[in-house]
Amino acid sequence: MEKQSVFQSKLLPYALVAPQLAIVLIFFYWPAVQAVIQSFLLQDAFGLSTTFVWFENYLELFKDAAYFEAIVRTFAFSFAIAFSSLSFALLLAVMADKPLRGVTLYRTLLIWPYAVAPPVVGVLFIFMLHPSLGVLSRYLRALGVDWNPLLNGDQAALLIILAAAWKQISYNFLFFLAGLQAIPKSVFEAAAIDGARPMRRFWTVTFPLLSPTIFFLLVINIVYAFFETFGIIDTMTRGGPGKSTETLVYKVYSDGLLGGNLGSSAAQSVILMVIVIVLTGIQFRFVERKVTY
């Protein structure tokens, strides 16, 4: 699509795009290219000389069991966060889509967690579920649960998933509600006339009609779980205990922070880039389809 009538000017358009182009080139392309180049290099222990080693950094990574575990863990976290947050948000959205009094109030009371920053979410949850002083830990102990996410890796993982899913409820709720409201009410009425009970109507009518929204949100939630959880993990567990909550992004951060292997850290960044590009690609394809419907 193009504009039919435009301005004529030789230099002005370049002046208009120049600021953005400059920022993008300096702070986006230059570092991205650096990361790719770096990932093919190997530095000696003193950082004095570097050699070109082709894919050695990548091969090392894939041979490294810890890296493989981090990949599996990140995907497991992502699906757990997406699934729990999406299903809870969908339940709330279906309820809020009914002709109830006070729906706008409900919406306001449910969307604000979107604005809470991940590190703050982490602080709130570690305080609630801290083994010695957490308010909820008291009740868990009273129930006979040996609750200590600071020592128990599975419990730490559960804590991260809970906190991350909590933050994402509002976002999912908002998009589900919009998706539900876009479905014409006559469809439900037709199904009701055919004698379908509410539960059946949900699974045979609402759910399929909502599938584009669900798919879209699934991708968004996975990307969220990949990147935004960094702040939650860093304030709650620092990737521990052991490595039980270390995701790919956290690993890039902590490996780089220790200053050890630059080549490996760069290779990890490049792998992350590829994962994001694939996920965004999936999302764009889907968006295109939605437009042509």
Place this chain on the structure above:
Amino acid sequence: MVEEEGIRRYVAHIILWIGIAIVAFPVYIAIIASTQDNAAIANGQMSLLPGGHFFETYYQTLFVGTSGSTREPVLNMMLNSLIMAMMIAVGKIAISIISAYGIVYFRFPFRMPIFWIIFITLMLPVEVRIYPTYKIVADLHLLDSYAGLSLPLIASATATLLFRQFFMTVPDELLEASRIDGAGPFRFFWDTLLPLSRTNMAALFVILFILGWNQYLWPLLITTRDDMQTIQVGIRKMITTTDALTEWPVVMATALLAMLPPIFVVVAMQKLFVRGLVETEK
């Protein structure tokens, strides 16, 4: 609608209130904790009702900070966060709207390649190129500066795409008309296009402000001086010390102060927020 009578409606109300309670509970606990005595919290005896230390805690938090060695008044951290968030939001809108204007309303060599160069940046969040970006910012001597905090986060295409999309829907007749009135590219932009984009700019501003305020990993890496800390980084440093020394009432007060501005923006400008959210995600 259909048979939404009686019991079902009550069930819906109850489920929604349970949802609201779950969502609000962590924040309720934080509010309570910020008004209580640290000793009671530290030995796990926190009451679930407000205590009497409200003014004391918030005064200390805002103007003094924790008693530890890295004490820094939270008010100062909030100011840093505010400056960073404003620079990101305003900067991104400003450079995006003019570059979208250039790309839509002019024909020039390399127009499409330039568009693609900008477009591709959509794909990669700052997290994946964090260390190389750090190195560049360090080489430019921008560590511990507001420019260093905000510039790398401005480098993304969402806003440009949004304005491009919007400009495409502006009828050509408007350009013809203002041309007949003798307006050049500057006048047309200032008098016609900018006023028309006002709602879009506002919606985008709301989203970008929240995004900017909530940045964490990037400020964590590039700020070393305590007086350049943003509130999100500051709060983490407060709980770094051994658990026993953490001043939980102050930490919780900081958490609440950290979420207050963005939550206020979401609730007060709900329409713009929803619009911005839907449009930036397309």
